[in-house]
Amino acid sequence: MTLTFTGQLGLDHMGTHVPHGFILPEGVGTLRLRFTHDPAHPGSGDIPHQLSISVYGPNGARGTRHNNADQSPAISTHHASPGYLPGKIEAGEWRVEIDVHRILPPGGVTYRIEVMWNVEELPAPETPQPQFGERKRGAGWYKGDLHGHTLHSDGRLTVEEYLNYSLERGFDFVALTDHNTTSALPELLSRAGEAITIIPGEELTTYNGHALVLGTPDWVDWTVRDGHTMGARAREIAEDGKVFVIAHPKSEGHPFCTGCRWAFADLLPGVARHVEVWNGPWTPCPKNPGGVALFYQWLNQGYRMVATCGTDTHRLAGEGQRFGFNVIRAEDNTLAALLDGLRTGESYITSGPLLAARASGSGQSVTFGDCLPEGEITATCVLDDSDLADDLTLSLTHCGTVIASASCASGMELTETLSTSSGDWITWEIRDRAGQLHMITNAIRFGGESAWR
Numbered sequence: 460m461t462l463t464f465t466g467q468l469g470l471d472h473m474g475t476h477v478p479h480g481f482i483l484p485e486g487v488g489t490l491r492l493r494f495t496h497d498p499a500h501p502g503s504g505d506i507p508h509q510l511s512i513s514v515y516g517p518n519g520a521r522g523t524r525h526n527n528a529d530q531s532p533a534i535s536t537h538h539a540s541p542g543y544l545p546g547k548i549e550a551g552e553w554r555v556e557i558d559v560h561r562i563l564p565p566g567g568v569t570y571r572i573e574v575m576w577n578v579e580e581l582p583a584p585e586t587p588q589p590q591f592g593e594r595k596r597g598a599g600w601y602k603g604d605l606h607g608h609t610l611h612s613d614g615r616l617t618v619e620e621y622l623n624y625s626l627e628r629g630f631d632f633v634a635l636t637d638h639n640t641t642s643a644l645p646e647l648l649s650r651a652g653e654a655i656t657i658i659p660g661e662e663l664t665t666y667n668g669h670a671l672v673l674g675t676p677d678w679v680d681w682t683v684r685d686g687h688t689m690g691a692r693a694r695e696i697a698e699d700g701k702v703f704v705i706a707h708p709k710s711e712g713h714p715f716c717t718g719c720r721w722a723f724a725d726l727l728p729g730v731a732r733h734v735e736v737w738n739g740p741w742t743p744c745p746k747n748p749g750g751v752a753l754f755y756q757w758l759n760q761g762y763r764m765v766a767t768c769g770t771d772t773h774r775l776a777g778e779g780q781r782f783g784f785n786v787i788r789a790e791d792n793t794l795a796a797l798l799d800g801l802r803t804g805e806s807y808i809t810s811g812p813l814l815a816a817r818a819s820g821s822g823q824s825v826t827f828g829d830c831l832p833e834g835e836i837t838a839t840c841v842l843d844d845s846d847l848a849d850d851l852t853l854s855l856t857h858c859g860t861v862i863a864s865a866s867c868a869s870g871m872e873l874t875e876t877l878s879t880s881s882g883d884w885i886t887w888e889i890r891d892r893a894g895q896l897h898m899i900t901n902a903i904r905f906g907g908e909s910a911w912r
């Protein structure tokens with residue numbers, strides 16, 4: 460059977476979902492859709508329209524492919540196209556929606572959606588063999604990435620390539636955060652075996668900003684409509700023990716990266732406590748320095764903010780790009796323990812240099828993510844014995860202002876005694892001669908937890 464929907468999209472449709480409903484009978488084995496639009500990619504310069512389709516069955520979401528290149532999915536009981544969720548094709552009301560992320564002037568896009576079904580089922584794919592190797596375990600500091608994509612959304616890497624890329628970089632953990640889908644997770648978990656901890660997740664790729672949900676194997680609704688706010692969703696995610704991260708808040712917006720810049724007025728930061736301050740390769744453009752500045756601004760407003768880093772991998776890295784990774788202290792290299800470390804902010808972000816740092820005062824000694832009573836404190840940071848570029852400077856910041864610095868050297872120590880008030884905080888940074896960031900820690904805060912939101 461085949462059904463066809465056609466229509467027109469103009470500039471007014473941008474930021475909306477355009478639904479088309481249909482009824483499926485009992486006994487369908489495979490549902491296929493084909494979405495095309497004309498003009499396909501008129502763009503302005505190299506920028507195309509950005510239109511995806513999302514599919515919803517009687518029992519909920521069945522996936523989306525956030526990728527202009529392929530919009531012809533098949534969904535069956537044991538197999539589905541990248542981005543979509545296999546499972547029974549239930550009889551009843553289904554819906555295909557066009558997610559209108561970007562329409563470029565002058566608009567006027569004609570589209571066509573063909574919906575086809577038959578009784579045959581697609582063959583189940585073979586279960587992939589897991590990687591050899593055992594990851595490091597026990598209490599310690601663990602390295603990894605909290606943001607990346609496969610070809611289940613707009614990444615170029617297969618699930619296997621994504622996994623191998625993470626292992627080659629020596630990561631103890633890696634998150635999977637495809638745009639608006641979790642469909643790559645079963646394959647990634649099968650392939651990873653015990654070799655690396657997988658943090659299941661999704662990048663909620665909305666029309667007004669992107670957020671990472673970390674720790675969820677299940678699809679999270681990314682749409683903001685019918686009275687649901689992003690703030691309420693962030694609260695539900697946190698209450699459910701998962702981590703909600705505002706991603707690349709100062710990203711360039713429309714038209715180069717439509718929807719990428721954070722614009723949810725109820726989450727500045729509202730209930731959000733995690734913000735991605737280093738996204739992709741470090742560049743002096745506003746995105747990453749702007750993220751760091753926002754993190755510091757929110758700390759200065761009394762929020763217990765935690766900074767994260769994500770390579771936002773879509774393809775293999777180019778030459779000369781400097782990516783960061785997260786170093787998280789966890790009781791074990793497991794999903795639950797890593798989420799605990801991430802939740803409190805016992806972590807730092809680095810492109811290479813490793814370190815240990817503490818603040819001591821009032822008979823206590825704490826590290827990143829923790830709080831000390833105000834008063835006189837001693838802050839100490841010790842760099843690991845490792846190769847360092849020769850133009851790096853380690854600095855201690857007090858409420859965002861550098862108060863002590865020294866040239867980096869393997870094994871060096873930077874110690875400073877300072878007076879702190881309630882609501883103050885410190886971080887450490889490593890920057891090069893040009894002022895570009897190579898490392899930033901999470902904050903140690905002062906004044907007791909009651910002083911903090």
Ligand SMILES: [Zn+2]
Pocket residue numbers: 662669706707719
């Ligand atoms: Zn994003």
Ligand SMILES: [Zn+2]
Pocket residue numbers: 606607608662771
């Ligand atoms: Zn991303």
